[in-house]
Every structure is written in structure tokens, then in C-alpha cells.
Amino acid sequence: MSRKTIDLWVGIFAVLGIAAIFFLSLRVSTVQTSSGAPYTVYTWFDNIGGLKVRAPVKSSGVVVGRVAGIRLDTQKYRAEVTLAIDPAYPFPRDTVAAILTSGLLGEQYVGLNPGGEDDMLASGDTITMTQSAVVLENLISQFLYNSAANGSGDKSSSQP
Amino acid sequence: MMDWVTEPLRHIGARIINAIWRLGFILRFFAALLLASGQSFTRLHLTLREIWFTGVLSLSIIMVSGMFIGMVLGLQGYEILQRFGSGDALGIMVALSLARELGPVVAGLLFASRAGSAVTAEIGLMKATEQLQAMDMMAVNPLARVAAPRFWGGVISMPLLAAIFSTMGVFGGWLIGVVVIGVDHGSFWSQMQASVDFRIDIVNGFIKSVVFALAVSLIAVFEGYDCHPTAEGVSRAITRTVVQSALTILALDFILTSFMFRGLS
Amino acid sequence: MTTATGDELVVLQDVRFGYDPHHVLLSNIHFRVRRGQVVAIMGGSGSGKTTLLRLICGQHAPISGSVRVMGKDLGSLTHAEKYAFRRRLGMLFQFGALFTDSTVFENVAFPLREHTQLPESIIRDLVLLKLNAVGLRGAAHLYPAELSGGMARRVALARAVALDPELILYDEPFAGLDPISLGIIGQLIRRLNDALGAGSVLVTHDVSESLDIVDYVYFVSEGGIVAEGTPDEIRAATHPFVDQFVHARPDGPVPFHYAAEPLAQALLGGTP
Known part of the structure; x- marks a missing residue:
């Protein structure tokens, strides 16, 4: 050869x-064809259910970022979830973050529901309005004991 | 008196000490090999010849095996997914199993038995016929001239072979799934693309194949270099190369997988 | 033995060698090779003659005594200096040790390509000259597997002298050769040595062939040099070992029987 x-x-x-x-x-x-370094936004949840790091962040069903970190804040005993969002998608300050499930038993993701404010979220900002994961066991016990489903005024607690 | 107890224990202890000693020896060899590697890149044709020897000559077996593995994945995967009514997800299953596990592992095993054994045999025969010693006497370092190019040739060939293997596998799965069984062409590819993550699945699979390449090439070169310079010694070294490479690949695969894919949904 | 002069290639003085200090294989070795000389080291199998050769080429280091080769004290060489020293040395291995994956031409070209920056055309001319000297210019395109044992030995010889060494070492150059090849190799060793003005050391147990071509002979036995001299002196030597060796007598100082109890005892005693 x-x-x-x-x-x-x-x-x-x-x-x-x-x-x-x-x-x-x-x-x-x-x-991932992102248009640059993602910006970081913090959110607080009472309960994140089965959310995992690197789970998608979606808005109207479109993936706009990833969950970058999850930790428990021992001061408030709430879960702090860090979101890394593609800079191509700016969101208003009054955006609501919710932990949702794709399908009945599918993977959990963070859904962003934009509000109407003109001010946009910048890197390091916090989303204050959140909606925790639906915990199936709580839902069933609520249903069984027929307890009043009167959202106790706490906006961020789980709703039936 | 207690000989029947102490004797096996002593035997096991001796074997463990020997294994640790050998590990230290192989790492020292690795360090010497890296120090002697300069020539492999300044005189590129030495390394190119080894890429030809380990890579090009392994192409046919890698392509054919990849095709068959993909076809089997297509058949089995469709049969299982169909039970859950998600036959469309066949593309995901084929691509993920190949990119994450089967590509690097099976290509690594094939590479060890096809190319690794050949490298050990070649170096072992050179040692048995005093060619390495003759080189040393001609003031040419056999580590730099013989061992290092073979090592780097293997390190370069193997990840490319693993990628070719996975690609052929995806085609095999496509052939069975789409052409033969009749899964929708569009959803096969789009589901695959949506669920296979470049960084998690493809890059990690590639890293795996590079790690396996380093391990197999080192074992193959070392066993050849270290073998007893007789016909029997060479044949034993070849056996050791294949067995140790297979065990190392599987053990490393477990370790890497537990680091790479732990905590992911 | 002549007195020391400037053209001494190899001088071993009072050398002791063993793989560990308690197990001495060679002791009290005095050994000299002068430029232009062909010197033979003879002795039975396992007598330590190959070990002596390895001392000369620097593969082994002595426990005590000095080894000076081509003006260098081998005890004090660094790795780089050792390689520089080996470039001035040619060595022929017992079975040639040709590279089986390259042609005869590439085998002879190997040292030139590794150690010189010569252009391809000059390398080609040099290789063909060397091959011509051993009579195998026509076999340049063959692979070692296609050569007979004698031809392979000649190619290895051409490779050993490719860089015009000052000292050539031969490890059993005659082993396993037919009488014709044996004669050719013997003549080549002498002729190449004279043409290069080098010194040669050959380790051999082929008495008649070597006595015809060498200038001086050392006899190694039981870890020491038992006799030395010119071929004529050796032929006339009265030392019992040399006498047995040169005239190939089956029994003598080297016994025919491996050490064992008397035969009668073994046959009658019953215990093996």
C-alpha cells in the first residue's frame, strides 16, 4: 500500500x-440556535412537584429557555427556580410563571404567561407571580373530603 | 492447620497487589507514551498510516454492524412502542439508544476486537522478532516510532467510527421503521429532532467514544509492548487486549453514564 | 596483546557484571578492540558472551570496572548521549530483526531517514550502494518474508552499516545459516570492516568459520575470560576448555551429562 x-x-x-x-x-x-447568552430570571414556588433541572421553559407552547437551577431557600422554605431564557424572547415584568405538565402524566415544565406591562424583565430580575405544581394527591384528598375549594387568598398557592 | 483458609486469602491478596502494580505500570507507560508523542504529529504520515490501519480497515465491519443494530432497534422498538400507541416515537428511541449508548459502546467493542487486537499483534510480533530492540539500538525510540503513532491513530479513528456507526444505525432504523413498517417519514425525523438534545445526547456520546478510544488504544499498545516475546506470549497478549478492552469499556460506560445522565428527566 | 594506543575502540577494564550484586555473571573482564580489528567472543551457550556484547553497546551497566567505547565512558552517559553514541554503532541481531512491514529498500533506508535530513535521491543512491555491497541490489523491492535466511542476514548487515558506523557488533551472525550463506556472511563481515576502517565484535560459537576471518579471539566460560589470542594461538592452545571447544569434543571440562547421580544408582535405586 x-x-x-x-x-x-x-x-x-x-x-x-x-x-x-x-x-x-x-x-x-x-x-440550540440561541441568539446569544441567555438571561437569568428567578422565581419562587411553594411546590415544584417533579420539575427537573434542564426542563423546558415554554410560552404559548414554544420553548423559550431552560430551567438552570433548583434549590430550597432555608429562610423562606420555598423553592427557588432559576430560569435561563433566550434573549430573543423578552417578557414583561408582570409575567406569571406556572409549573405545568405536558399531558396527564408527561414531563413537567415552566409555563410563562406574559402580562401587559411595558417594562421588560432584565437579567437577575424576579418573577413574583407564580403558580405551583398541581400535586395530584392533594387534589384527590380535597375532592374526597369535599372541603371548600376557596383559594385562601394566597395567590401563589395551588389552586384546584 | 489453617492453610485452607489462609492460602486462598493469600492468593487473592497477591492478585490484588499484582493488579494495582499493573495499573501503576500502565499509567507510567501512558506518561512515557505522551512524552514520546511529539513525532506522531511532526511526522504525520506515521500516524496517517495507523489511522488507515485501525480506522479505514474497520470501516466495513462498523458500517455493516451499525446498519444491523439500527434495523434490530427499528423492529424491536416499533413492537414495544406500538403497545403504548406511540409508534411515531420510533425515531426518538433509535436515535437516543444509538447516540447515548450503542454507538460508542458497540463501536468500541468492535474496534477493540478488530483494530486493538491487530495493534497488539503487530507490536508483539515486532518485539518477539527483536525489531523493537533493533530500533532502540539504531538510536530510534520505539515508543515514539512504533507505539505513539498507533496510539494516536486509534484515538483519532475510534470516535469517527462511533459517529459513522450511529449514523448507519439511524439509517437502519429508518429503513425498517419508515420504509418497511410504514411509520410516517415526517414524524420519524421531526420527533427525533425535537427530543434528541445536541449537548446532552450527541456531545456526551461523542465524549464517551473519545474516552473509550483512549482506553482501548492504550491497552492495545501496552499489551503489545509488554508481552512476552514468544509466539505464545503474543497470542496471550491479544486475548488480554480484547478481554480487558471490553471490560474497561463497559465499566467506563457505567461510570460516565452515571455522571452524564443522572438527574435528567 | 599490543599496548594502548589512540585507536582503541573498546576498552573494558576489570569489569564485573550481574543483574544484582549478589549474583555475579561476569567478573575480571579485560577486553580490547582496536580500529580495523575483527574480534570474536566465543563460548558455549549461556556462558555470558551475549551479556558481554550488551555491556559493550551500553544496554547493561557493569557493577564495577570501566567500559570505554569510542572514547566515551558508558557509565556516565545520559539518555540523549546514549542515543548519540548508538548512531556511531552498527548492530546485527541474531535473526536480523528486519522490519517485516517494509521492503528491503525501506529497511536499509530506515537509519538514514531517521537520523539524516538527506534528500530522497541521495538516500536512494546510498541504499543501493549498501545493498550492492551485500549483493542484494536486485532484491530492493522484496519484503523480508520473501527472503531466505542468508539473504535476510545480508540485508540486516547492509542496514547495520547504513550510517557508516565506527564499531559494528554482531550477535550470532552465523546462527542457522547454510554453509554457503555462512561463508558469504563471514567474508562480508571482514570486507565491510576493512572498507569502513571500523572495528567489529562478533559473538559466535561457530569456530572454524570465525577463526578464518578474525584477528583476535576471546574465550568466555563460567563468568570469565579463560583464554585469548590470535586464531593461530587459539588453534594451538592447550587450555582444556578451548581444546574441547575448538575440536568439538563431546566431553571435557563441559560435561556431556547434566549433573545427576550415577546411572547405576538411578536405575537400581528406584527413586527418580
Whole structure:
């Protein structure tokens, strides 16, 4: 096998391998084409249910970001969820964040419901209005004991 | 007296000490190999020849195996997903299993038995016929001239082979799922694209294949270099290369998977 | 033995060697090779003659005594200096040790490509000259597997002298050769040595062939040099070991029987 033939074959091999990598990146998966570094927004929930890090953040069903971090604040005993949102999608300050479930038993995600204010959320801001995850057990017990479903005035607690 | 108790214990202890000693030895060899690697890149044709030897010559077996694995995934995956009424998700299943696990692992195992064993045999025979010693006497470091190009050739070839393997697998799954069974062409690809994450699935799979490439190439080169310079010694070294590579790939796969995919939904 | 002069290539003085200090394999070794000389080291299998060769090429270091080769004290060389030293050295391995994955031409070109920056055309001319010297210019395109044992040995010889070494070492150059090849290799060793003005050391147990071509002989036995001299002196030597070796007598100082109890006892006693 002469050196020239070897070079040719190695070239063909490299082209095939790189083509395969491109195929896997572009055709099989989606490379996130974000328009820049995402901005970070903090939210507080009483209960996040089964939300996981890297779960999608959606608005009107469109993925606009990812859950970047989840931790428990031991001062308030509430869950602090950090959202990393694509800068292509600015949201007003009075946006409501809710933990929703895709389908009856699907994965949980954060849904953003934009309000009407002119001021937009900047990086490091906090979304104050939130809606916690629906915990199925609570819902069932409420239903069984037929307790009054009178949202106790706490806006951010779970609603029936 | 207590010989029947102490004797096996002593035997086990000796084996453990030997294994640890060997691990230290292989790491020292790795360090020496890295130090002697300069030539592999300044005289590129040495490394290119090894890419040809380990990569190009493994292409056919990798492509055919990938195709078959993908076709089996298509058949089995459709049969299982159909029970839950989600036959459309076949693309997700095929692509995820290939990109995350089967691509790097099966390609690594095939690479170890096709190319790793050949590298061990080649170096072992060179040692048995005093070629390495002759090189050393001609003031040419055999670590730099023989071992390092083979190591780097393997490290470069193997991830490319794994990517080709996964690609062929996706095509195999597509062939069975879409062409033969009749899953919708559009939903096969769009579901796949929507659910396979580039960073989590593709990049992590690629990292796995690079780690396996380093491990298999190191084992293959080391066993060849370290073998007893007789016909029997070389054949034992080849066996050790294949067995140790397979065990190492599977163990590393478990460790990497538990780091990469833990805590993900 | 002549007195010390400037053209001494190898000087071993009172060398002791063993893999560990309690198990000495060679002791009290005095050994010299001068420029232009072909020197043979003879002795039975396992007598330590290959070990002596390894001391000369720097693969082993002595416990005590000095090894000076081509003006360098081998005990004090760094790794880089050792490699620089080995470039001036040619070595022929027992079975040639040709690179089986390259042609005869590439085998001979190997040291030139590794150690010189010569253009391809000059390398080609040099390789063909070396191959011509061993009579195998026509076999340049063949692979080592296609050569006979004697031809492979000649190619290895051409490779060993590719860089025009000042000292050439031969490890059993005659082992396993037919009488014709044996004669050719013997003549080549002598002719190449004279043409290069180098010194040669050959380790061998082929008495008659080597006595015809060498200038001086050392006999190694039981960890020491038991006899030395010119071929004529050796032929006339009265030392019992040399006498047994040179005339190939089955029994003598080297016994025919491996150490064992008397035969009668083994046959009658019953215990093996």
C-alpha cells in the first residue's frame, strides 16, 4: 500500500466520519440556535412537584429557555427556580410563571404567561407571580373530603 | 492447620497487589507514551498510516454492524412502542439508544476486537522478532516510532467510527421503521429532532467514544509492548487486549453514564 | 596483546557484571578492540558472551570496572548521549530483526531517514550502494518474508552499516545459516570492516568459520575470560576448555551429562 493510497483512504475516512458527526448534530438532534447568552430570571414556588433541572421553559407552547437551577431557600422554605431564557424572547415584568405538565402524566415544565406591562424583565430580575405544581394527591384528598375549594387568598398557592 | 483458609486469602491478596502494580505500570507507560508523542504529529504520515490501519480497515465491519443494530432497534422498538400507541416515537428511541449508548459502546467493542487486537499483534510480533530492540539500538525510540503513532491513530479513528456507526444505525432504523413498517417519514425525523438534545445526547456520546478510544488504544499498545516475546506470549497478549478492552469499556460506560445522565428527566 | 594506543575502540577494564550484586555473571573482564580489528567472543551457550556484547553497546551497566567505547565512558552517559553514541554503532541481531512491514529498500533506508535530513535521491543512491555491497541490489523491492535466511542476514548487515558506523557488533551472525550463506556472511563481515576502517565484535560459537576471518579471539566460560589470542594461538592452545571447544569434543571440562547421580544408582535405586 503506497503512501498516496493510504492518504487517499484516510481522507475518505475522515470525510465520512465528519459527515456522520454533522448528520448527528444537525439532522438527528437540534443544536440550540440561541441568539446569544441567555438571561437569568428567578422565581419562587411553594411546590415544584417533579420539575427537573434542564426542563423546558415554554410560552404559548414554544420553548423559550431552560430551567438552570433548583434549590430550597432555608429562610423562606420555598423553592427557588432559576430560569435561563433566550434573549430573543423578552417578557414583561408582570409575567406569571406556572409549573405545568405536558399531558396527564408527561414531563413537567415552566409555563410563562406574559402580562401587559411595558417594562421588560432584565437579567437577575424576579418573577413574583407564580403558580405551583398541581400535586395530584392533594387534589384527590380535597375532592374526597369535599372541603371548600376557596383559594385562601394566597395567590401563589395551588389552586384546584 | 489453617492453610485452607489462609492460602486462598493469600492468593487473592497477591492478585490484588499484582493488579494495582499493573495499573501503576500502565499509567507510567501512558506518561512515557505522551512524552514520546511529539513525532506522531511532526511526522504525520506515521500516524496517517495507523489511522488507515485501525480506522479505514474497520470501516466495513462498523458500517455493516451499525446498519444491523439500527434495523434490530427499528423492529424491536416499533413492537414495544406500538403497545403504548406511540409508534411515531420510533425515531426518538433509535436515535437516543444509538447516540447515548450503542454507538460508542458497540463501536468500541468492535474496534477493540478488530483494530486493538491487530495493534497488539503487530507490536508483539515486532518485539518477539527483536525489531523493537533493533530500533532502540539504531538510536530510534520505539515508543515514539512504533507505539505513539498507533496510539494516536486509534484515538483519532475510534470516535469517527462511533459517529459513522450511529449514523448507519439511524439509517437502519429508518429503513425498517419508515420504509418497511410504514411509520410516517415526517414524524420519524421531526420527533427525533425535537427530543434528541445536541449537548446532552450527541456531545456526551461523542465524549464517551473519545474516552473509550483512549482506553482501548492504550491497552492495545501496552499489551503489545509488554508481552512476552514468544509466539505464545503474543497470542496471550491479544486475548488480554480484547478481554480487558471490553471490560474497561463497559465499566467506563457505567461510570460516565452515571455522571452524564443522572438527574435528567 | 599490543599496548594502548589512540585507536582503541573498546576498552573494558576489570569489569564485573550481574543483574544484582549478589549474583555475579561476569567478573575480571579485560577486553580490547582496536580500529580495523575483527574480534570474536566465543563460548558455549549461556556462558555470558551475549551479556558481554550488551555491556559493550551500553544496554547493561557493569557493577564495577570501566567500559570505554569510542572514547566515551558508558557509565556516565545520559539518555540523549546514549542515543548519540548508538548512531556511531552498527548492530546485527541474531535473526536480523528486519522490519517485516517494509521492503528491503525501506529497511536499509530506515537509519538514514531517521537520523539524516538527506534528500530522497541521495538516500536512494546510498541504499543501493549498501545493498550492492551485500549483493542484494536486485532484491530492493522484496519484503523480508520473501527472503531466505542468508539473504535476510545480508540485508540486516547492509542496514547495520547504513550510517557508516565506527564499531559494528554482531550477535550470532552465523546462527542457522547454510554453509554457503555462512561463508558469504563471514567474508562480508571482514570486507565491510576493512572498507569502513571500523572495528567489529562478533559473538559466535561457530569456530572454524570465525577463526578464518578474525584477528583476535576471546574465550568466555563460567563468568570469565579463560583464554585469548590470535586464531593461530587459539588453534594451538592447550587450555582444556578451548581444546574441547575448538575440536568439538563431546566431553571435557563441559560435561556431556547434566549433573545427576550415577546411572547405576538411578536405575537400581528406584527413586527418580
